[in-house]
Amino acid sequence: MKPSLILRAAGIYNAAYGLLLAFYPHSVFHWLGLPETPDIMIQALGMIVGVYGLAYWIAGSDPLKYWPLVAVGLLGKTLGPIGFAAGLLKGVFLWRSASMFVFNDLIWWWPFWAILLRAWRNEPHALRRTLL
Numbered sequence: 734m735k736p737s738l739i740l741r742a743a744g745i746y747n748a749a750y751g752l753l754l755a756f757y758p759h760s761v762f763h764w765l766g767l768p769e770t771p772d773i774m775i776q777a778l779g780m781i782v783g784v785y786g787l788a789y790w791i792a793g794s795d796p797l798k799y800w801p802l803v804a805v806g807l808l809g810k811t812l813g814p815i816g817f818a819a820g821l822l823k824g825v826f827l828w829r830s831a832s833m834f835v836f837n838d839l840i841w842w843w844p845f846w847a848i849l850l851r852a853w854r855n856e857p858h859a860l861r862r863t864l865l
Contacts, residue, residue, distance in 0.1 A: 736796035736851065739844040740803070746788030750837065760843025765830040782837075785809065802851035807845040810838040 753761060758775035762768075785806055792799035792806075817834045820826035 734844070736844075736848045737793045737835075740789045740793035740796055743791060743806070743841055743844075744786045744788075747782050747786030747789060749786075751779045751781070751786055754782060758811050761833070766827045767830050768825060780860065796848050797852045797855050802850055803845055803852070805849050807842070807849065810841050810845065813838045823834025 739841060755776050756779075758772045758779070759772075762770055762775060788802045792802040796803065814834045817826055817831070821828070
């Protein structure tokens with residue numbers, strides 16, 4: 734699948750999920766058996782997810798040029814499951830809520846890594862120029 738299509742799909746998915754969290758904050762959390770959380774916290778999470786969706790949509794217009802947006806997205810999609818694992822160990826999350834992290838994070842790891850590797854192969858010094 735083309736990187737631009739992957740990023741556009743990620744953009745649509747994240748925008749839709751962000752809107753769901755913003756307008757129906759308890760529906761997803763209740764369905765997954767997640768702990769009671771104040772609406773404002775879930776809605777804030779929805780806003781963040783939606784903003785990621787916009788970033789992925791923009792990156793879809795030129796994945797090699799906008800690779801830093803993909804890198805930030807991959808970082809978020811890595812830290813989310815780490816937080817979930819910590820929550821499992823503390824008894825905050827239940828295993829049945831793992832599907833949220835599979836669909837929101839894990840399924841995107843391979844395509845995002847592939848996009849980043851392609852970008853870095855295309856321009857090997859881009860990371861150094863971006864960070865310095």
